[in-house]
Amino acid sequence: MNAASQRTAFLALFSHYRRHPGQLAMLLVGLWVASALWSGVQAINASARDSYARAEALFSTGLDRIERRDGLPLTLDDYLSLRLAGAPVSPLVTGELELAGGSRLEVMGIDPLTLPEGSGFRTAGGTATLADFLQPPYRTRLAPDTLASLTEEDDTLPPLADGRQLPPLELAPELPPGVAVMDIAAALELLERDDLSRLLVAPEARLDLPQPLVRSAAENLAAPGQLTDSFHLNLTAMALLALVVGLLIVHAALSLTLEQRLGLMRTLRALGVSGRALVSLLLGELLMLGVLGAALGILSGVWLAQWLLPDVAASLQALYGERVGSELALPWHYWLGGLAVTLGGLLTAGLGTLWRAARLDVLGLGRAQAWRGQFLRQLRGMALAGGLLWLIAGGLLAWLERQPPAEGLTPGFVMIAAGLLGSALWLPPLLAMLLAALARLLRRRPLAQWALADLQLQLPRLSVAMMALLLALSANLGVGSMVGGFRLTFLEWLDQRLVADLYLRPPPARYEAAVDWLEARDEVATLLPRARAEATLLGSASSQRQPRPVNVYGVTPHPALTEHWPLLASQEDDASAWQAFARGAAMINEQLALATGLAPGQWLRLSSPTGPMELPIAAIYPDYGNPRGEVMLTAPHLSERFQTAPDSIGIVLDRQVAPGAIAALRRDLSQTLGIGGDSLIDQREIQRRSTEIFERTFAITRALNTLTLGVAGLALLSSLLAQTGQRRSQLAPLWALGVSRGPLVGASIAQLGGAALVTAALAVPLGLALTWCLVAVINVAAFGWRLPLHVFPGQIAATLGLAVGVALLAALLPAWRLWRTSPRTLLTEFDAL
Amino acid sequence: MLELRHISKSYPTPQGPLCVLQGVDLRLAVGESLALMGESGSGKSTLLHLAAGLDTPDDGEVRLDGRPLSALDEPTRARLRRERLGLVFQQYHLVPSLNVADNLRLQARLAGREDAAWSRELLERLGLASMAGRYPEQLSGGQQQRLAIGRALATRPALLLADEPTGNLDETSADEVLTLLLELVGDSGCALLMVTHSPRVAAPLDRCLRLSHGRIAEASP
Known part of the structure; x- marks a missing residue:
C-alpha cells in the first residue's frame, strides 16, 4: 500500500469518531486523567528528589554531630576548649531569619577552615574565593530556586525584616532549597547569637567528650530522602491506582470502538487493505491519540503538582524536617517518562484490540460476535487471572509475614496491587452469577426479568467501568479507614501519653x-x-x-x-x-x-x-x-x-x-x-500542632483519593454516554411492545444503581482488607509498627451512598436523554435496526 | 376494530416538511386481514406506526376498538399496545439476553395475561419447543421470526400488526413463516394488518391496499 492508500484507509477508519465523538472523548478523557494524576505525582516526586539530592550533598558527607545532652545550644567556650584540647571539631550555627515581606530563610553559618576535607559544606560553593567568603562583607550562598521564592526581581536579595542587609549574593545551585550558607561570623551577627547549634567532626576522629556533650554518629543519622521514601511510595501507589483506573476507561473505549468498527474493517479488508496494514493503521491511530492524551495529561499533571506541592512540602517539613522547594524542578526524563508511561499503558490497554483485529479473517471480521459465548469465555479468563493474582498476593503476604519490620515496602505494595486487581477481575464473573440467579428468582416479574437480562447484555461493556469503580471505592474506603484509624489512634495515644497538663x-x-x-x-x-x-x-x-x-x-x-x-x-x-x-x-x-x-x-x-x-x-x-x-x-x-x-x-x-x-x-x-x-x-x-501536621500529611492522600474516585465516576459516565445510542436501540423494541418511557427510564436507573450498590457492597470487604494490609503490613514495612484496625460504619454507609450516587449521576444524563427522546427518534432507532 | 380517518402525517426535513401520508382512510374489521403494499417511502411503515399508537398523526384520527388513540396519554397507549396489539417486525427485535421461552412470554407477562398452556402450544406449533432454552443468536432467521410471531400472539391480541415479516427471509423460510402466521391468526381470530411489498405474500389476505405518495392508490378486492 502506498502512502495515499494508507491515508485513505486511515481516514476511513478514523471517520468512525466523527459519527461517535463521545467515544473519542471517552478515550482522550481516560488517557488524560490517567496521565495527569500519574504525571502530577511524578512531578512532585521528581522535585522532592532533587531537593533531597541537594540536601544530601550538603549534609550527608559522613560528619558526626556533637550536641549538648540537655538540648541547649553549645557555648563558644565549649568549642574553644575542645579545639584547645586538639579535637578536630568545626562549629555550625543554624537559625531562621525573617525577610522583608514575611518570608523566612534558614541560615547556616560554617567555618570552612576547620571543616573536615570533602565536606559538602565546604564543596557547596559558588564562584567567589574562600577569602571573599571568610571576610566582610562575606557572601550569602543560596540556590537559584531559593532566590526565586524570596524575590520576584532577579539577582537581588531582599533585606531582613528589620532593615539589615544580607551579605552579597552568590548562587550555588547544589544547595538545598530554603537554605542560605555563609561564614559563621556573619551568621552569628545576623542571628544575633553568641552560641553554637552543634559541632561537626569526621567519623574517624577519636574524641573524649566532657559529660554534658554527646556525639551522634553519622551512620545513625538518617539521610535526607531516606525517611521520606515511604511517603513518596504512598503517593506513587495512589498515582498508579489512578493510572490503572484511567487505563480501564481507555480499554473500555477501545473495545467499544473496535466492536462498532468490525463492519468497516471487513469492508476495508474486502477492498484490499491487508490484515497487517489494518493493524498498523490501528496502531498509528493509538499512537496519535496516545501522544495527544499524554501531552494533555502531562501539562495537567504539572498544574496539579504545582497545586499540591505547597501542601506536600509543608507535610515533608513537618513530618521529617525535610525542605522541599516550592517550585517544580523537572528533569528531561520526567517528560519522556510521562510520555512513555502513557503510551505504554495505552498499548497495554489496546493490545487485546490489536490482537483481535489481527486474528479475525476477512469473512468473519464483520460478523456480529456471539456475545454470550464470547463473554462467558471472557468471564472464565477473568476468574482465572483474578485467582492467579490472588495466589500471588497470598504468597507475598506469607513471605512478608516472615520479614523483619521496616522491610518489604515495595513487595507490600505489589501484594496490595495484585489483591486489588485480582478482586477487580473477579467482579464481572460475580455480577454475572448474581444476575443469572436474580433473573431465575424474578421470572414472574417480566420487567425486572428483562432489566436483569438486559443488564447481563450490558455487562461486557459496563464491567470495565464497574471494575474501575470497585478499585476506586475500595481504595477510598481502605485509605479512608486507615487515615481515620490513624487519626483516632494517634490522637488518643497522644492524649494518653501527654497526661500532664x-x-x-x-x-x-x-x-x-x-x-x-x-x-x-x-x-x-x-x-x-x-x-x-x-x-x-x-x-x-x-x-x-x-x-x-x-x-x-x-x-x-x-x-x-x-x-x-x-x-x-x-x-x-x-x-x-x-x-x-x-x-x-x-x-x-x-x-x-x-x-x-x-x-x-x-x-x-x-x-x-x-x-x-x-x-x-x-x-x-x-x-x-x-x-x-x-x-x-x-x-x-x-x-x-x-x-x-x-x-x-x-x-x-x-x-x-x-x-x-x-x-x-x-x-x-x-x-x-x-x-x-x-x-x-x-x-x-x-x-x-500534632493535629495540624497530621491533617496536612493526609491532605494529599485525600486529594488523590477523591480524584481517583472522580475518575471512576467519569469512567462510568463516559461508558454510559458512549453507549447511549446503542441503549436507545435496545429500549425501543420494548417501548413498542407497550412499556412506556417512565418505567423504561426507571428500569435503566435501577439497573445501574443496583449494579453500583452490589459493586459498593463488594468494595466494603475489599476496602477493609486493604485497610488491614495498610495498617498491619505496609505500616510495619514502612515504619516498624502497626496500627490497630478501626472500622467506621458511617464511612462504609457513606461509601455505599457515594457509589450509588456516582452511578445514578452517571445514569441520569442518559436516562434524561431517553426521557426526552421523542417517539419519532425512537422510531428512527427502530427503523434503523 | 381499527379505523383511520383522514390521516395526514409529515416530517420536518432541512428542505421543508416532507408529507408522508395525506388524508388516508382505512377500516379493519374484527378477524379481517389486510395487506398494505407500496413502494419504499410510500408511507406504509408510518401508517403502521400510527395504527400501533407509536406515533400520532398531524391530522385525522386513529380509533382502536372505537377509542381515539390521540386522546390517550402515552402510558395508556402503551398499555393498549401490550394488551390489545401484537407487533411483528422485519428485524425480529428479540431480546438477545432472554431465551426462546422467555422471549415468547415476554409481552404476555408484561401485559399480565400469560397463558402457560397457550404459550406451550405456540412453541409446539412454531416448531420451537425443542429449542426453548436457546438464545436468539442460536436460531436461524426463520426461527427468530417465528419466535417474534409467537411473542406477538402469546397475548391473544385483538390486532396483529406486521411490518414486512418475511422481508429478511429466503423464499422457503418466508413461505413457511407466512403459512404459520396466517394459520395462527386464523385460529386466534385476531385481525391482521400486514405491510409488505410482495404480491405473493399479500395474496392470501382478505384485502389489499396499495399506497402511493402517501395516498391510497388502489384497493382490492
Whole structure:
C-alpha cells in the first residue's frame, strides 16, 4: 500500500469518531486523567528528589554531630576548649531569619577552615574565593530556586525584616532549597547569637567528650530522602491506582470502538487493505491519540503538582524536617517518562484490540460476535487471572509475614496491587452469577426479568467501568479507614501519653529550684519528672544480638500516668506490669519488640555509663511516629544508672483549677525563676500542632483519593454516554411492545444503581482488607509498627451512598436523554435496526 | 376494530416538511386481514406506526376498538399496545439476553395475561419447543421470526400488526413463516394488518391496499 492508500484507509477508519465523538472523548478523557494524576505525582516526586539530592550533598558527607545532652545550644567556650584540647571539631550555627515581606530563610553559618576535607559544606560553593567568603562583607550562598521564592526581581536579595542587609549574593545551585550558607561570623551577627547549634567532626576522629556533650554518629543519622521514601511510595501507589483506573476507561473505549468498527474493517479488508496494514493503521491511530492524551495529561499533571506541592512540602517539613522547594524542578526524563508511561499503558490497554483485529479473517471480521459465548469465555479468563493474582498476593503476604519490620515496602505494595486487581477481575464473573440467579428468582416479574437480562447484555461493556469503580471505592474506603484509624489512634495515644497538663523543660541549673517551686503551688496536683539517655542494646540475657542504638526514656510511674498509658502486651496484666516497672523492670516500644523479637518476660542487656545492665521486660507499649527502638525505665532508675538528671517535668494540675491558671503559672515562673515562657508547653498546644501536621500529611492522600474516585465516576459516565445510542436501540423494541418511557427510564436507573450498590457492597470487604494490609503490613514495612484496625460504619454507609450516587449521576444524563427522546427518534432507532 | 380517518402525517426535513401520508382512510374489521403494499417511502411503515399508537398523526384520527388513540396519554397507549396489539417486525427485535421461552412470554407477562398452556402450544406449533432454552443468536432467521410471531400472539391480541415479516427471509423460510402466521391468526381470530411489498405474500389476505405518495392508490378486492 502506498502512502495515499494508507491515508485513505486511515481516514476511513478514523471517520468512525466523527459519527461517535463521545467515544473519542471517552478515550482522550481516560488517557488524560490517567496521565495527569500519574504525571502530577511524578512531578512532585521528581522535585522532592532533587531537593533531597541537594540536601544530601550538603549534609550527608559522613560528619558526626556533637550536641549538648540537655538540648541547649553549645557555648563558644565549649568549642574553644575542645579545639584547645586538639579535637578536630568545626562549629555550625543554624537559625531562621525573617525577610522583608514575611518570608523566612534558614541560615547556616560554617567555618570552612576547620571543616573536615570533602565536606559538602565546604564543596557547596559558588564562584567567589574562600577569602571573599571568610571576610566582610562575606557572601550569602543560596540556590537559584531559593532566590526565586524570596524575590520576584532577579539577582537581588531582599533585606531582613528589620532593615539589615544580607551579605552579597552568590548562587550555588547544589544547595538545598530554603537554605542560605555563609561564614559563621556573619551568621552569628545576623542571628544575633553568641552560641553554637552543634559541632561537626569526621567519623574517624577519636574524641573524649566532657559529660554534658554527646556525639551522634553519622551512620545513625538518617539521610535526607531516606525517611521520606515511604511517603513518596504512598503517593506513587495512589498515582498508579489512578493510572490503572484511567487505563480501564481507555480499554473500555477501545473495545467499544473496535466492536462498532468490525463492519468497516471487513469492508476495508474486502477492498484490499491487508490484515497487517489494518493493524498498523490501528496502531498509528493509538499512537496519535496516545501522544495527544499524554501531552494533555502531562501539562495537567504539572498544574496539579504545582497545586499540591505547597501542601506536600509543608507535610515533608513537618513530618521529617525535610525542605522541599516550592517550585517544580523537572528533569528531561520526567517528560519522556510521562510520555512513555502513557503510551505504554495505552498499548497495554489496546493490545487485546490489536490482537483481535489481527486474528479475525476477512469473512468473519464483520460478523456480529456471539456475545454470550464470547463473554462467558471472557468471564472464565477473568476468574482465572483474578485467582492467579490472588495466589500471588497470598504468597507475598506469607513471605512478608516472615520479614523483619521496616522491610518489604515495595513487595507490600505489589501484594496490595495484585489483591486489588485480582478482586477487580473477579467482579464481572460475580455480577454475572448474581444476575443469572436474580433473573431465575424474578421470572414472574417480566420487567425486572428483562432489566436483569438486559443488564447481563450490558455487562461486557459496563464491567470495565464497574471494575474501575470497585478499585476506586475500595481504595477510598481502605485509605479512608486507615487515615481515620490513624487519626483516632494517634490522637488518643497522644492524649494518653501527654497526661500532664503542662510540660516544663527548665535549664539544668534551675531544675531543682523549679521542682521545689512547683511543689509549693496550690494548683499543681502532681509532678511527673522525665529523663532521657542514649544506650546500646547488647542483646537479651539468653542470646547475643547485633548491638543496636536505642533511646532510653525515664518516666514517673504515678497512677496519673500509668492509668492512661496503653500497653500492647504484658506478661500477666497491665497492673502487674506497672508494678514490675516500678520495681525496676523495663518496658520496650513496639518498634524494638518487632525488630528484635524481645517479648515480656524476657531479659535485655543494655550498655550504660555504669556498665552493662540486665533488665526484665515487663511490657511492650505503642510508640506511634517514633522510628527508633526505645527502652523505658522509671526516671529515678534511669538517672541513677545513666548518671543524668531528669530534663523535664510533667505538671498535672488540680482538677478544680481556674481557667486562667496556666497563664498565671507561666507569668510567675518567668518572674520568680527567670524561666522563659517557651520552656512551658501546654498539652493542648502540642495536640493542636500534632493535629495540624497530621491533617496536612493526609491532605494529599485525600486529594488523590477523591480524584481517583472522580475518575471512576467519569469512567462510568463516559461508558454510559458512549453507549447511549446503542441503549436507545435496545429500549425501543420494548417501548413498542407497550412499556412506556417512565418505567423504561426507571428500569435503566435501577439497573445501574443496583449494579453500583452490589459493586459498593463488594468494595466494603475489599476496602477493609486493604485497610488491614495498610495498617498491619505496609505500616510495619514502612515504619516498624502497626496500627490497630478501626472500622467506621458511617464511612462504609457513606461509601455505599457515594457509589450509588456516582452511578445514578452517571445514569441520569442518559436516562434524561431517553426521557426526552421523542417517539419519532425512537422510531428512527427502530427503523434503523 | 381499527379505523383511520383522514390521516395526514409529515416530517420536518432541512428542505421543508416532507408529507408522508395525506388524508388516508382505512377500516379493519374484527378477524379481517389486510395487506398494505407500496413502494419504499410510500408511507406504509408510518401508517403502521400510527395504527400501533407509536406515533400520532398531524391530522385525522386513529380509533382502536372505537377509542381515539390521540386522546390517550402515552402510558395508556402503551398499555393498549401490550394488551390489545401484537407487533411483528422485519428485524425480529428479540431480546438477545432472554431465551426462546422467555422471549415468547415476554409481552404476555408484561401485559399480565400469560397463558402457560397457550404459550406451550405456540412453541409446539412454531416448531420451537425443542429449542426453548436457546438464545436468539442460536436460531436461524426463520426461527427468530417465528419466535417474534409467537411473542406477538402469546397475548391473544385483538390486532396483529406486521411490518414486512418475511422481508429478511429466503423464499422457503418466508413461505413457511407466512403459512404459520396466517394459520395462527386464523385460529386466534385476531385481525391482521400486514405491510409488505410482495404480491405473493399479500395474496392470501382478505384485502389489499396499495399506497402511493402517501395516498391510497388502489384497493382490492
